Amino acid sequence: MGKINKFLLVFVLSFLSFALISCTPPTDINTGNVTDYNEEGATTITMWCADFEEWQNELNAKQRISFNSITDDGIQLKQEFIEQNDIDDRLRSAREIGSTPDIYMVSIGNLYKEVKNGYALDISSYITTWDDLTDVAKEAVTYDEKEYAYPICLEPSTLLFYRKDLLEEYGNTTTVPNNWNDFLDLCATIKTNIKASGTKGLYTFDVPKGVDCAWGTWGMQMAATAGLAINDDWSESLLLSSGKTGYTELGNLWSSLYTNGYVPLSSGAYNEIINDLCLGKLVMTTAGSWSISEIINSYPELADEIGVATMPTFSGSQDITTATNGGWVYVISSSCQNVDKAIEVINYLVSGEDTTRTEEYFLEAYYSKSSPRISVQAKIEASLENQTVVPKEWVEVVNSVAEKACLEPIYPWDISVAVEGYLEECAMGESVLSSLTKADTSIKQIIADENTAGTNPRS
DSSP, rough: OOOHHHHHHOOOOOOOHHSSSSOOOOOOOOOOOOOOOTTOOOEEEEEEEEEEHHHHHHHHHHHHHHHHHHHHHSSEEEEEEEEEGHHHHHHHHHHHTTTEEEEEEEHHHHHHHHTTOOOOOOOOTTSSSSBBBOOOHHHEEEEEEEOOOOOEEEESOEEEEHHHHHHHHHHOOOOSBBBHHHHHHHHHHHHHHHHHHHOOSSSOOOOOTTTHHHHHHHHHHHHHHHSSSBBBTSOOTTTTOTTOOOOHHHHHHHHHHHHHHHSSSSOOGGGGGGGHHHHSBBEEEEETTTTTHHHHHGGGGGGGGGEEEEBBSSSSOOOOOSSEEEEEEEEETTTTTTTTHHHHHHHHHHIOOOOHHHHHHHHHTTOBOOOBBHHHHHHHHHGGGGOSOOOHHHHHHHHHHHHHEEEESSHHHHHHHHHHHHHHHTTTTTHHHHHHEEEEEHHHHHHTTOTTOOOTTTT
8 A cells, every 4th residue: 555545544544533523634635746655664753734725735745755755764754634723622632542643733822732731842952953943933932941842934813915906996096004994994985886886795804703803813902902802910801901992992993894894794714714805705804924825826817916914003003013923833742752753853844954845835835924943034035036926025014014923822712712702792783892891801700710810921
């Protein structure tokens, strides 16, 4: 049986083992005519990769094949692709039956949970390139002065994408405003012109919905409040802080966007929201920087018709934090029995002195992600002028926003869910003040129930 078939068999058996958990890993990963290798008698290192866009899944698979082509290192790398939203459940189930993978991906925001519960191995002494990480990347993986993961990428979560052609046709302009009030005026103009034209199925704007709203709006919360839902030592809710009106303004914005019909009541997942823009269903949308790679890979003919900008703010300033720096890291499980061999895999992929594959990753990503490694980022920036595939202004916006972005909050997830509930009630036309008061009460209860006061590991 060929290596790829073995891989698919492993997937099928794993799926049956976790039948109660929703998971649809990709089954059509195209690795071209490259043949996978099988090193007889080698130690198998298992790796769970998040199921990303098609191009990224293919690149991860090809890099596995590249690693396995080294047939004298005593290591056979085996991958499984896991739906992003299912990773936590799959890991929990795997731990219950003692089948945790040696290496797995988690988002930066979820790393602390792995560390706190003792699931992530302290790899401080195994890696030699810590000094090559940017400050924010190093902070993302460090707790109690120990490093528990190696970062793969950083990516700003909140950018404004727009169709230049549709903006000019229906908005009578070629630029988007920096101020939310002016932005709402533009939305009104666009909607009026769409209606007058008789066009169906086209909306002015879109925002994260459902659970995606809980994390996809962190950047907007930061821009509105210069903070997030609770204070730095996790002891107080900031939703109704005296003298601060940011969450009220954000609720009013959500109310205006929905009650005026500027955004659709339902839409796809935030990670895929860019497709509706490209398919002509939206004039503008909020989306993460990773959407750039999706545009270039799936809609290259639209590159000249799409603009990328920093999100509007209530003050109009774009020299402030408007996004969180999301991203993914490789974790070695604390139950791994072959740590040295797992480290060899991570060194090969992202952390070694040879940065060839790391550079390839960001070039394949079409500059939609920022490298956590200083040396790699320098090489990427040096090569930027030699390409014509990605508009230079897109990359400049990504880098500018990423430079000011903060790390994703690591306080209890239910706090972000409470903010999501607040915004959704505003969207449904509920009173902003009463909805905000209810969310504030919920967050205070979460702080009390989980005893979060004074427990922020980053404070």
